[in-house]
Amino acid sequence: MQLNRPFATVTPTLDGDVLAVLASADVPFTIGQVRRILTHASGEGIRKVLNRLTSQGVVQHDEVGRTHTYRLNTEHLAAEPIMALSRLNSTFLSRLEQHLDRWGSTLRYAAVFGSAATGRMRLDSDIDLFLVRAAGSGDDVDDVWEQRLTELARLVTAWTGNDGRIVEYTEGEFHAAAAAGEPLFDDVSKQGLTVAGTRAWFNAQLRSARRS
Incomplete structure (x- = not known):
């Protein structure tokens, strides 16, 4: 859709x-x-x-x-x-927020970006999701995280008919990539639709990493 x-x-x-x-x-x-x-x-x-x-x-x-x-x-x-x-877009975002809220403190930030955020979707467009995972993990946590990612991609497709494309970073990976000037983060900052965490946190972390 x-x-x-x-x-x-x-x-x-x-x-x-x-x-x-x-x-x-x-x-x-x-x-x-x-x-x-x-x-x-x-x-x-x-x-x-x-x-x-x-x-x-x-x-x-x-x-x-x-x-x-x-x-x-x-x-x-x-x-x-x-x-x-007429409210399908806001309904989709609300469902995402409710689903991701159950992930707890493991998820620091999530946003929809790309054509789904800018209103330029084609029928065959992917729905792009950006996630930052909290620092600290073990094998059990890693397994749960992977299961959650798989289920999230499935739900996005079930809700919309579009493939869900998830771009994920740990906090450490996010800071390293931000310091290196990863351009994707500018797109998320300017046009992303926050569905977990706060945009203020994301922007503060982005500025801090680039200053360092």
């Missing part, structure tokens, strides 16, 4: 993209405003979709003078599933 196009999971048509726009805010939109967001669509195509959705009662159409506005009818029976679909 494409987290940035949640309605594409159920419909490949323009209808889904238009519904995603209307569900993004409880405000009226003009056709021009929708088109500025959906740059790949024509104004006429958007108008036809809005008229079709209006006839189904899912969209409310108002006319003030020569201005036509459209908004999602939040009282419609279909509004709840439409809103749920």
Whole structure:
């Protein structure tokens, strides 16, 4: 799936993209405003979709003078599933946070990065996860960690249909790579979506390693 196009999971048509726009805010939109967001669509195509959705009662159409506005009818029976679909990205991140919270202090930091974080996913995109593991381990801890990584990758695929690509570092490896100027860390710092730990911790560790 494409987290940035949640309605594409159920419909490949323009209808889904238009519904995603209307569900993004409880405000009226003009056709021009929708088109500025959906740059790949024509104004006429958007108008036809809005008229079709209006006839189904899912969209409310108002006319003030020569201005036509459209908004999602939040009282419609279909509004709840439409809103749920529109929130797939945040639902995915919440599930990740809840799952990783059970890992306890072994996990110092985790973030989603790459196209899933920047909104540029293709249908076949991987979902990239960055993890920093706390210092100190033994054979038993290592085995549990590997099992958790395997299960995490499985869950990401089960939830989304996309392959989960996990990039992991121990704290020591993270500091060494940061000191060497690993460019991936800049991407995580600037665009990553934190799902475990805090961005403040990550950035502080990154600055400390690079100063040293």
